[in-house]
Every structure is written in structure tokens, then in C-alpha cells.
Amino acid sequence: MAEHAEHITCQEVVELVTDYLEGGLPAAEVSLFEQHILFCEGCRTYLEQMRLTVSTVGRLDTGDVPDQLRDRLLSAFRDWKRP
């Protein structure tokens, strides 16, 4: 795998996904994010899950999404990565 100076990790995708879905990411980060999503199937799945969550909940307000939900999603994501 080629090392680029500019790339984001799966962990960063998890951290940025809410901002991404809310349109709150700066353009530079959006392209890094989308670049990662293109090449990382796990994160693509994760993004789809988050999209579903958003459409289920209606909208993502920081106040409306409990930390537990975020933690639950984060640990679900870690489980997928487990061999």
C-alpha cells in the first residue's frame, strides 16, 4: 500500500462521518474522506450504516445523538475489523 502524506485512517473516518453526513467538513477533508471511502470497503459499509441511522433518526443533531449510540457504532465497527 502506498504511503501518502495526505490520507486519513479508518479511525478518522469513524470520527469524521457525522460531520461528513451533516455537511460540516471542510472541502479538503471531504475529498480525503471520499478518497478513503472509495478504497476501503469496511468504511463504505460503515458510512451506509450511518446514513441509515441518520434517515431512521431523521436528522443528526449533536444533542440528539447520545454518546452511547456513537460508542455502540464505534465498537460495532471494531468488531467488523476483527479477523
Ligand SMILES: [Zn+2]
Ligand atoms: Zn477505512
